[in-house]
Amino acid sequence: MKLQEAIDRQSVVKKKKKPRIPSGFVLYEGKSNLDPSQNIIAIITTSSANRKVGNMMQLWILNRDVNPLTASKEGKDNAVCGECSLRQSLGGACYVVLFQAPYAVWKSWQKGNYPYLEIDNYHKYFNGAKIRFGAYGDPAALPIHILASLKALCANNTSYTHQWQEKASQGLKTLSMAVDNEREAKKAVKMGWRYFRVAKPEDNLLKNEIICPNVTHKVSCVDCGLCNGAKPNDNRKNIVIPVHGVRANRF
Secondary structure (H helix, E strand, O other), rough: OOHHHHHHHHOOOOOOOOOOOOOOEEEEEEEEOOOOOEEEEEEEEEEOOOOOOOOOEEEEEEEOOOOOHHHHHHOOHHHHOOOOOOOHHOOOOOOOOOOHHHHHHHHHHHOOOOOEEOHHHHHHHOOOOOOEEEEEEHHHHOOHHHHHHHHHHEEEEEEEEOOOOOOOHHHHHHOOEEEEOOHHHHHHHHHHOOOOEEEEEOOOOOOOOEEHHHHHHHHOHHHHHHHHOOOOOOOOOEEEEOOOOOOHHHO
């Protein structure tokens, strides 16, 4: 072996392989804040192929004891969605296709594919992350300290709650948008919320609103950052999106 070849071989520094991040983690398993008679699970998946959302981590809030389809059919989706009028079990226009991602995540959890992650270890995976709080389910179903811990670490988030009028949900203002109709928009603002509402094409746009940038400029949620709640002295507009999804005619 030539001298230079020997030097080159001995000088090679092996690159350390980055630790493989699991496809998801269980963050919570226990009683629902929205219906304490039922148990729920909160699972965060670490990537997304959703074109509108972009590659954000996604939080799934699911009934622990029955799959999302069964929960909806039996009206047990109130444990994760509260009394939201858009629930499919109530004949609502919710755009989420339950037999796709929510069902797949629930089945994967049943197979033991998601390890439980203690709150003290959140910083290892969520520091600087962009997180969608509630790919399915209302974040108000969870203990607020879990959400606050994620918010403190992530670079940005999206979040929506239909429970904004409830006393127990007021701590969500800084990370979540109130979701409701035009009739209650002024009330939400008076209570200190920014809001996100669904509207029909013929509805009016209010002065303090803009259309979701994904609709007008194809900006994905991961690059937008407008639906992350209210900051002190927040002058940002509220967001409106045209009704969409396979059940839009129910709206």
